[in-house]
Amino acid sequence: MATEKLDPVTGRMTTGHEWNGIEELNTPVPRVVLFFLAATTLFAIGYWLLMPAWPLGWTYTKGLLGIDQRVVVTRQVEQAAAERAEAWTEKLVEASYSEALGDEALMRHVSETGRTLFADNCAACHGVNATGGPGFPDLTAKTWLWGGEPETLEETIRVGINSTNDDTRISQMLAFGRDGILERDQISDVVAYVRSLSGASGDQAKLSAGQEVFASNCASCHGEDAKGNRELGAPDLTDNHWIYGGDLQTVYSTVYAGRQGHMPNWGSRLAPADLKILTLYVHSLRGTAQ
Known part of the structure; x- marks a missing residue:
């Protein structure tokens, strides 16, 4: 059974607990701690009363000040x-x-x-x-x-572009391979030719064949000089700026499967x-x- 006794050094009573000869003093909580606990409690109660604080299912307490962020x-x-x-x-x-x-x-x-x-x-x-x-x-x-x-x-x-606006700009690249417009060899040739327009090297016979394919199938949109057509939104193929990428596989995919970009119309969203x-x-x- 724990026995309380007076500590001769501090003059305070012990709790009666002892561990290996060490006794625990019954020291009261410092007043400064009690003060801050009381102040914090009062602040919390005041904040709950004055400001929006407690959720109530579908709504919340509005607070006496009626502040709405x-x-x-x-x-x-x-x-x-x-x-x-x-x-x-x-x-x-x-x-x-x-x-x-x-x-x-x-x-x-x-x-x-x-x-x-x-x-x-x-x-x-x-x-x-x-x-x-x-x-x-x-x-x-x-x-x-x-x-x-x-x-x-x-x-x-x-x-916008291909957007929901009635006056939207419309642009679409045909799927020359998927829709059976061109054979695979023709696609390969025209891809080599198109890439050569921006500096890529290629077999001359393949480039000549690709040029013929381009003239027959692509020039109507991109122009005979491949400089593009701003009336149709067709890009300039002679520069080195590619929307989807200018590597061999990406250009092949573009010609084979086609492209149709999309841009939202911002006229209804922006002042x-x-x-x-x-x-x-x-x-x-x-x-x-x-």
């Missing part, structure tokens, strides 16, 4: 939009593209705001640096399918000012001009 954030966004409109977006909307491009102060705002708009809406496909990836064009290369003028870019962003900012931002991206 969603309302607060919405108000802040509206205020920021109003301040931005007063500062420069109204001027941007009224300006023509040539006027906006010639206004350095305005373009600084476009660069800052456009970077955020691009990251929020476009970077998922085209990458944070707009350099694209397999299936998504490099926007810094300036190899535009429909043209790189601001007005043309705005239309592309607004209506007119944001659409113009994004257009100017994409137009101003620096890359290898073609």
Whole structure:
């Protein structure tokens, strides 16, 4: 049975427990700890009463102050939009593209705001640096399918490509192999020829045969000189910028199975000012001009 006794050193009672000659003092909890425990408890009770805190199944306690973070954030966004409109977006909307491009102060705002708009809406496909990836064009290369003028870019962003918009741009590469339009040897020849247009080497007899296949089947869209056709969204095959890849297997797959890219239409999602900012931002991206 544990026996309490007075500790001669501290003058405090022990708990009566002993381990190998070591006795445990019955030391009270420090007052500072009790103070902070009490203060924390009071703060928690006050917070529960004043602020949204407890879940109640399909709802939650609103708190006596009635604070709603969603309302607060919405108000802040509206205020920021109003301040931005007063500062420069109204001027941007009224300006023509040539006027906006010639206004350095305005373009600084476009660069800052456009970077955020691009990251929020476009970077998922085209990458944070707009350099694209397999299936998504490099926007810094300036190899535009429909043209790189601001007005043309705005239309592309607004209506999309093969999108749900009634005025969408439409573009599709035929599946020459899968649909039996060309034989495998013909596909192999035209692939060798197309790759040679951007510097790849190949057997001369194969290239000559591929050139004939190209003239008969591909020139109607890509042009006799293979420079592309912006009316149809057909890419220039003579540069070294490939949407899906320029290696032998990828180009073969493109010709054999066809391609049909997709870009959402942003006209229904972005305000007119944001659409113009994004257009100017994409137009101003620096890359290898073609």
